[in-house]
Amino acid sequence: MRKLLLLAIAAITLSAFATLPGKLKSTGSLITFYSHTAFEDIEANNYKSIAVLNTESGDVIISVPMQSFEFEKRMMQKHFNQENFLNTAKFPKAKFIGQIQNMDSHDFTKPGELVLTIHGEMTIKGETQPVKMEASALVKGAKIKLITAFELTLSDYGIEFSSGKPSKNIANAIQVSASFLF
């Protein structure tokens, strides 16, 4: 009986150390981007991103499989992926590595809404740029929903159109919104 108890304690202790305290992996995600020009509005959705949120250190890491962006029109999707746009065959993933600011003032264990500022670095098409975003975290029981929206400048990542249809139909400033469930 004592042996069993010891084993149980050992098992619980081991499982507790298997994952870092406060480190959560997303169970669901949606990233949407929206481009508006006088000629065309373009929207795409991606449900396949993975995020990790550390509620103690404030680390936020997001990995985005670029070919999972789905467009309304097949031609748009083909343009988005091609070499002179996002070159997704060579750069299949985009990544964000960030840090929630002022972690001392945020308590992820209390139910409610936290208003957050996240500073970090975004890597798209092999180009890394500093990014700041406002976010909110909805804490409900053991569940957390992280929501953010920010603007992304395509030319910062080496994506530029000087002529042709995309130069008129795709905005240089893209609106991105993202939500993650933990």
Add this chain to the structure above:
Amino acid sequence: MNRKKILIGVSIILAAGITIIAYMLNMPERDVQGADSDYQIPATALVQEYLDDAASANAKYLDASGESSILEVTGIIANISRDSKNQVVILLQSDDDPAGVSCTFSLETNASTNGLSVGKEVIIKGVIRSGAAYDKDLEMFEPVIIEKADLFDML
């Protein structure tokens, strides 16, 4: 007479041009399930191919216009879940594999997963979006991502 011929010729070219442009703008969505598969591969082998050499696996499976290879992947179901769009997600992974193949069904094909359970061996057909890798920032292995999946066969 000559002017009439030219007029007819120009109208034919114009009509053809408009048809082609209209088709390109409204090109129907890619029918992954209706198309032939490019590769048949066990989940374990696909993961290993990516872990051995991601660049050459990307060159083999990913397409420059985003219309990447259609695969029939054989594997053992390790997990069944749903994503934010309520699509069924089946992870094919053996106990010894460091990463698996995550297959996302669609709202149209979700029902094919009825009756499937962890431990069963299946073949799932779908389009590859990205490969498996150990991500040092996430501190975890990322699976191969397959979308627009449907159940191809049960073993």
